Amino acid sequence: MATHRFDPNFTDNVVNAMGPQTNPRLRKLMASLIRHVHDFARENELTVDEWMAGVQLMNWAGQMSDDKRNEGQLVCDVLGLESLVDEITFKLADEAADAPTATAILGPFFRADTPYRKNGDNIVKGVKGGEMAFMHGQVVDFVTKKPLVGATVEVWQASTNGLYEQQDPDQEEFNLRGKFKTDDEGRYSFYCLRPTPYPVPDDGPAGKLLKLMDRHPFRPAHIHIIATYDGYKPLTTQIFDRNDPYLTNDSVFAVKDSLIVDFVPRKDDSQAGLELNYDVKLVAEGAK
Numbered sequence: 001m002a003t004h005r006f007d008p009n010f011t012d013n014v015v016n017a018m019g020p021q022t023n024p025r026l027r028k029l030m031a032s033l034i035r036h037v038h039d040f041a042r043e044n045e046l047t048v049d050e051w052m053a054g055v056q057l058m059n060w061a062g063q064m065s066d067d068k069r070n071e072g073q074l075v076c077d078v079l080g081l082e083s084l085v086d087e088i089t090f091k092l093a094d095e096a097a098d099a100p101t102a103t104a105i106l107g108p109f110f111r112a113d114t115p116y117r118k119n120g121d122n123i124v125k126g127v128k129g130g131e132m133a134f135m136h137g138q139v140v141d142f143v144t145k146k147p148l149v150g151a152t153v154e155v156w157q158a159s160t161n162g163l164y165e166q167q168d169p170d171q172e173e174f175n176l177r178g179k180f181k182t183d184d185e186g187r188y189s190f191y192c193l194r195p196t197p198y199p200v201p202d203d204g205p206a207g208k209l210l211k212l213m214d215r216h217p218f219r220p221a222h223i224h225i226i227a228t229y230d231g232y233k234p235l236t237t238q239i240f241d242r243n244d245p246y247l248t249n250d251s252v253f254a255v256k257d258s259l260i261v262d263f264v265p266r267k268d269d270s271q272a273g274l275e276l277n278y279d280v281k282l283v284a285e286g287a288k
């Protein structure tokens with residue numbers, strides 16, 4: 001029984017218009033999407049102007065997007081959708097002390113073609129200001145704690161001006177990014193910046209939504225990591241600086257307690273005054 005005053009058959013008619021050739025998963029997703037969107041419109045008695053504002057926002061996001069900017073993803077991010085899908089997908093990586101490394105969202109600034117570098121290399125080129133840190137650790141099997149030799153650890157971070165290299169014509173290509181292979185003890189290492197908070201791009205529809213919702217655009221300081229090893233579930237995550245003021249109000253809702261880390265002072269190293277020891281615990285394929 002419909003609990004509203006509109007045509008009680010309308011939504012069923014739209015759902016049932018899908019033909020028999022529709023892929024079953026797509027049928028399920030589309031039926032659910034149509035029902036939720038129609039309920040949203042009925043519950044709020046959506047006006048034509050409000051609906052058209054939403055259409056224009058989607059169009060604007062599409063027009064702004066190219067291979068350097070993914071505004072559709074960013075709109076999803078400020079609405080918490082990428083973080084929710086991450087939570088749904090990786091429910092097992094919980095916050096317990098002895099858990100595999102938790103996942104976090106990929107975000108729009110990953111680059112598939114990031115080059116390999118040697119352990120101990122410096123990923124920071126021509127950056128003004130900021131604090132240098134030596135980041136190192138071991139990639140291990142979560143259950144056996146055995147080091148994973150030859151695992152890949154890929155990292156990327158924003159510069160001190162708040163921009164990733166592909167957003168900033170003044171940074172050299174692949175600045176503040178690198179892929180590292182773990183050595184025969186499963187260890188990786190590199191010099192990087194202590195990350196600093198930055199605003200997500202707010203000159204487009206995602207920024208407009210944030211302003212309309214009276215929210216700030218800042219993300220807490222973080223370093224992105226992807227760790228992979230044959231036979232293991234690939235890990236996409238981010239680690240967050242414990243001292244950051246935005247930890248409790250990330251504009252894209254990606255912080256998990258187990259991903260908060262401590263940079264500590266480093267002695268006798270002319271390249272870095274700080275150090276971060278961060279081990280990555282991967283889960284074998286097929287493990288629960």
Ligand code: BEZ
Nearest residue numbers: 074077107108109200252
């Ligand atoms: C990032 O972590 O780089 C990011 C994630 C979501 C939106 C914007 C940036």
Ligand code: FE
Nearest residue numbers: 107109222224
């Ligand atoms: Fe980021």
